[in-house]
Amino acid sequence: MNKYCILFFIIFNFAFKAQVSVSSWTNSYMQINNYNGNTNPDSYTVTFAGNGIFNVSHWRLSARLQQNIVSENGQYTIPGNKVSFQPVSTTGQATPGPIPSMAQIGAVSNVFLQENVEAFLVPQSNAAIYNNPSSPNGYYSLSLKYAITLMGGAYLGTYPAWTRFNATVEFTAYDQYNNVIGRIPHTFQFHIATLSGTPPVTQEMSMILDSNASNGTLVFDSMQDYSNGNSITYSNGLKVNTNTNFQVKVRSVQSNMTSTLGYTLPVSAIRVRLQPLSQGNQTIYPVTLSTTSQILAKGNATQSTSYNYDLIYYSVAQDPNLINAKPGEYSTTLQYEITPQ
Secondary structure, three states: OOOOOEEEEEEOOOOOOOOOEEEEEEOOEEEEEEOOEEEEEEEEEEEEEEEOOEEEOOOEEEEEEOOOEEEOOOOOEEOHHHEEEEEEEEEEEOOOOOOOOHHHHOOOOOEEOOEOOEEEEEOOOOOOEEEOOOOOOOEEEEEEEEEEEEEOOHHHHHOOOOEEEEEEEEEEEEOOOOOEEEEEEEEEEEEEEEEEOOOOOOOOEEEEEOHHHOOOOOOOOOHHHHHHOOEEEEEEEEEEEEOOOEEEEEEEOOOEEEEOOOOEEEHHHOEEEEEEOOOOOEEEOOEEOOOOOEEEEEEOOOOOOOEEEEEEEEOOOOOHHHHOOOOOOEEOEEEEEEEEO
């Protein structure tokens, strides 16, 4: 079975200024010659560079598809979730070395795009951008190379031969305080040639997170919020389309929510559940957040329709973690995942 997953990240929003600059380049053109799609293994490289002493821990890197992937003649569209990035390798220099690998950084193995929603290539780095040279202006660089993939499938046959598409992706790097270190857009080109072979029968899965739900906020501003619990509902916050049985999972990337002043709050203070808005054979599971992926929903294939859900974040009554928390804005990053059952 051709098994894959689609990942999305939510940041609960809640100062260190790095002496680090960000630059990037692309090998942006890719031709697709058969129904298997294609991968460009040297598509995108981002470089963090600087001189002197600095330590940027828990930095993040995101990719956001700025608009629909439309053909140059304006007549055809490629769904954003057919495009994904995969980490390849790291290079650079630092004192002391060595430069961390993609695995040591914690780069996500396969990140699918979605229009106007940040997808995190590095949700929170496990390896700091760190330099401590003996000379005052000792140089540092860290380059991350990524492949880009256009997923194969029968859908490719719906485009006339030699149709060209442009995908503009905005890449943003953040420090541990959510300050932007650098933000650079790049345009990738997909050229659909005359396709060889026969259209495959493949599992087709998509999960769309509404843009209003991509930055979830749960506010506690009255005694009633602590005494009775509080909740926020994002209407039509999540949509699923699939031709196979599926399950949706969620986990917190961090074990604690962190405030801008450095205070922490266990992510278990926040619960998540989905409220189905569509008919169909599906099961819902309320979840207490943790760093373990937990099932939010299971269901059968949607076929030509979709499953729509309200996305709800909430707390329980008189949670001592919230009652005893220091005032402030706390944040964590959530990872949503859809896989076949």
